[in-house]
Amino acid sequence: MVRDNHDDWVAVERICRGMALEVSAIAGTVTESIRRAQPVYSAVIEAEHRRAVAVQMGNRLQALAEQRGLSPSELEAATDLAAERAAEGIPIDALIAAYQAADAEIWRIVVERSTPATAPLLPRIGTLMFDAIRETTTVMARAHSRVARAIDGDRITLAHQFLDCVEDPEQRSVASVIASRLGLDPAGSFLGLVWLPDLDDLEPATARTVSALPAHLAADVVSRAVAGGGLEMVTQTQRFPELVGQCLAAGSLSGRWGVGVARAGLTGASASLGDARLAFGATSARHPIRTFARDWHEAVALAERARLEVLLASAVEVAQSNPHLTETVLAFAAADMSVAATAPAVQVHANSVTYRLERWARLTGLDPRTFAGLSQSVVACRLAGSDHERTGGEHHVR
Numbered sequence: 001m002v003r004d005n006h007d008d009w010v011a012v013e014r015i016c017r018g019m020a021l022e023v024s025a026i027a028g029t030v031t032e033s034i035r036r037a038q039p040v041y042s043a044v045i046e047a048e049h050r051r052a053v054a055v056q057m058g059n060r061l062q063a064l065a066e067q068r069g070l071s072p073s074e075l076e077a078a079t080d081l082a083a084e085r086a087a088e089g090i091p092i093d094a095l096i097a098a099y100q101a102a103d104a105e106i107w108r109i110v111v112e113r114s115t116p117a118t119a120p121l122l123p124r125i126g127t128l129m130f131d132a133i134r135e136t137t138t139v140m141a142r143a144h145s146r147v148a149r150a151i152d153g154d155r156i157t158l159a160h161q162f163l164d165c166v167e168d169p170e171q172r173s174v175a176s177v178i179a180s181r182l183g184l185d186p187a188g189s190f191l192g193l194v195w196l197p198d199l200d201d202l203e204p205a206t207a208r209t210v211s212a213l214p215a216h217l218a219a220d221v222v223s224r225a226v227a228g229g230g231l232e233m234v235t236q237t238q239r240f241p242e243l244v245g246q247c248l249a250a251g252s253l254s255g256r257w258g259v260g261v262a263r264a265g266l267t268g269a270s271a272s273l274g275d276a277r278l279a280f281g282a283t284s285a286r287h288p289i290r291t292f293a294r295d296w297h298e299a300v301a302l303a304e305r306a307r308l309e310v311l312l313a314s315a316v317e318v319a320q321s322n323p324h325l326t327e328t329v330l331a332f333a334a335a336d337m338s339v340a341a342t343a344p345a346v347q348v349h350a351n352s353v354t355y356r357l358e359r360w361a362r363l364t365g366l367d368p369r370t371f372a373g374l375s376q377s378v379v380a381c382r383l384a385g386s387d388h389e390r391t392g393g394e395h396h397v398r
Contacts, residue, residue, distance in 0.1 A: 009067050011117040012125060015110055016065035020058060027054035030105050037101070038094045044085070052081055057102050060132060064106075064125065070132050075139050082140035086147035095144060096137055103129055158182055159222040163232065167270045175266050182222055188236050192260035192273030193221075193244075194280040195253075196230040213253070217243060232276070234269050238262055241291070248289070256283040258299075259291040278303050284385060301379045312380040315364040319384035322363070326381045328356040329368050333378050337369065 019026065031050040035041045041049060059074040070078075078099075085095050110118075110125060118125075162178040165171035176186040184190075213221070220240060223233040237243075247253040258280025260272035275292035278299040282290045292299060301308060309316060319326040328346050332353070335341035339357075343350040357368050360377065367373035 008117065008121060011115060012067070012110075012121055013065045015113050015118065016061045018113070019106070019109055020061045020065075023054050023058050023061065024050075026105060026109070027051075027057055027102075030057070030102050033105075034098045034101050038097060040090055040094050041098070043088050043090065053098075053102055056081065056099070057106065060103065060106055060129075063132060064128055067124075067128065069128070070135055075135060078136045079139045079143045082143040083147045086144040092141055092144045092148075095140060099136060099140070100133070103133055155182065160224045162222055163224050163234065163273070166234075166266050167273070172266050179266070184222070184236055186266055187264070189238065189262045189264050190234050190236060190266075190269035190272050191238060191240060191262045192269065192271075192276035193233045193235065193240070194230060194258040194273075194276045195233065196228065196256045196280070198254035217247070230280075232273060234273060245289070255288065256280060257289045258283060259289070259293075261292050282382070298378075298382055302382060305383060308379060309383060312376065312383060315366055315377065315380035316384045318360070318363045319381045322360075325356050325360045325363075326384060328353060329360055329374075329377050330381050332357060332368055333374055337374065 027050055031046070031053050034053070035046070035049070055077065059070065059077060063070050063074060082092075082095060086092075107126070107129060111122065114122065158178055158181055162175055162182060162184075165175035165178060179186045217240070220237040221233040221235045223231045226232050241257075241259050244253055244257060258276040258278070260275030260279065263269070263272045263275075275296075279290040279292040279295060281302050282295050282299040290299060319329075324346075328342065328348075331345040332339070332342045335345060339350050339353045342353045346353065348356075361367045361369075361373070364377065364380070366377045366380070368377045
């Protein structure tokens with residue numbers, strides 16, 4: 001970049017040289033502000049972080065003092081740092097925000113120390129700094145993306161290997177090694193999950209990958225795509241279902257979720273994933289999230305659909321043909337066999353609830369006012385609802 005008015009620039013150079021002598025102290029202040037604003041930088045050793053900020057600020061000040069753009073070697077330093085931060089798991093937006101914090105501090109001090117001689121040069125200083133920000137942002141984004149893609153590719157491959165090995169008792173020792181590489185504790189507690197995204201809300205290209213998850217959740221799971229467009233996952237973040245619930249409440253992560261029971265060790269990881277598959281099998285449009293801990297009885301029953309349909313075929317047919325009776329039976333079960341509590345749930349008089357229960361008993365031979373009759377009736381109603389959804393062309397995870 002060609003210099004203009006070099007004689008007038010001496011005053012700017014003097015300010016930059018003075019700041020360069022203080023760069024360690026200035027970098028310390030900037031580093032503290034970055035770490036407060038960007039908690040992800042806790043992954044970076046603070047002393048190393050401070051040193052890197054000092055180097056980058058020094059390069060900025062050197063270029064500004066000489067009234068030029070960043071040199072190839074200075075841009076290379078920014079490129080190398082971006083790659084290093086990507087390897088440490090620092091997101092690109094946090095990295096760029098950190099650079100902007102350093103530039104903002106340089107600008108603040110330059111303005112603070114400005115004199116009548118340098119004041120007319122502030123627009124020129126601003127242009128040089130803007131150009132430097134644009135150049136570094138471009139090279140950093142490119143380097144960060146390259147490393148992040150490589151890391152994600154390796155993690156996806158390892159994740160598939162881990163989930164394959166963890167379900168093979170003869171490969172558990174291999175799974176233990178892979179777990180450590182993925183940052184998991186092989187002896188820790190694992191939670192299995194199955195997610196079938198709502199394809200109406202996701203692009204087909206992302207629906208089958210963990211990239212469909214928000215970054216703060218994707219980092220905490222090991223996943224693989226499965227037939228039907230879903231994801232199977234294990235995590236050691238026990239608050240994961242709670243975080244998913246928050247996302248659903250906010251309108252994201254729509255679809256169906258099956259959540260397993262937290263279980264210890266690699267054997268537990270396999271078992272919890274099995275829990276999640278069973279829980280997922282009990283999901284429906286009305287109940288998009290099922291947890292094995294709460295819904296195990298229904299999940300297990302639906303998993304044995306083929307066996308049970310032989311025994312409950314007539315009751316399933318009645319349930320499919322009489323949705324108002326099905327609704328009443330299920331509401332009666334949810335109300336702990338209370339007719340009075342069932343009535344407002346189905347918006348009819350208590351006498352109508354009694355009539356419907358009696359009619360169900362006559363049509364099916366199952367008296368829902370007894371424990372055995374009600375439990376079998378609920379299974380029949382769930383089978384009927386599940387069969388209806390299956391014939392509706394829905395995707396299903398294996």
